[in-house]
Amino acid sequence: MSIFEYNGSALVAMVGKNCFAIASDRRLGVQLQTIATDFQRVYKIHDKLYVGLSGLATDAQTLHQRLVFRHKLYQLREERDMKPETFASLVSALLYEKRFGPYFCQPVIAGLGDDDVPFICTMDCLGAKELAKDFVVSGTASESLYGACESMYKPNMEPDELFETISQALLASVDRDCLSGWGGYVLLVTPTEVQEKILKGRMD
């Protein structure tokens, strides 16, 4: 089994009309055994910037701690929050630093940039950025997620419709992947509010 499939994960982020949604599954496993069904993969950097980290859970936790540290330093020096584009470059640089001994993580970054324009991107474990206008996926269920998102996605969805779409895409995909699932966690961010919702899917 690959090191990326050790813990199991599923992450997806989608862009809507002046909003974005980022969703993850909730399973923490050790290969075939499930350890917990409430594991958090999506982390807040600031009010309008979230990062999801799929792959090896220990590296996701270490990377999250390093990113929070770097962002706090940035806030002290610049006296403002980081823009999503800048943050994506930071994550990419941190990952490439470990080019010959990488963090086994694939981040999904989602945020509202200047003028609240939604921004999403993903990268591989070495920091190769992939910008997208519609959706990005990551994790053991990524292939199913690509299919589900491609068929369900429409541009310029309102927040409610976006929430519905991302939830259905996530649940449908993790049901085809034994290493991810046990419910879902969806975060919907608009310029004025943040909604967190827990999804109940097939609990297996």
Add this chain to the structure above:
Amino acid sequence: MECVFGMVGDGFAVVAADTSAVHSILVHKTDEDKVMLLDSHKLLGASGEGGDRVQFTEYIQKNMHLYQFRNGIPLTTAAAANFTRGELATALRKNPYFVNILLAGYDKDIGPSLYYIDYIATLHKIDKGAFGYGSYFSLSMMDRHYHPGMSVEEAIDLVDNIIAEIRSRLVIAPPNFVIKIVDQDGARVYGWRESIKDVDIPKA
């Protein structure tokens, strides 16, 4: 072959571990205590490679004490868990410790808590957890019979049932177990469950 498991009850946390020290086919001793008292209100149940287990857990214990001497107050359970994870994570890509840990503690304002830290430094706060081959039986038993807010009697009853299950279903089942408990009165041994006692050798 090493079995460590634990759960959180109503105002307490319990950790049980087998007490066999084994090298290949040889059992060195059957009363090896694998659940260390980190400080007055913390338990560290560890399983893994022999030398690493003792070395790493003693290192963590001494650092807990050092913090208390320097600062006059003990660490909280969450802080201790994060410190332990940090040490494992730092060592992971240099000289990893092959030790899996269940850290249980009681904090005055928070109550009991249990943390799962596996050997590659994945940290998660849990209500019930287990390591080793015994986990295949203990996790299933706990999934069926555990509920939040169990009393001490109910929890120890469940622990005894788990030990019975391990003894009857695991091919090289450890004969003896130690059960330790931590609550507002502190961390202490609750009891031993022995089916084999070491033979006293008469002096020559």
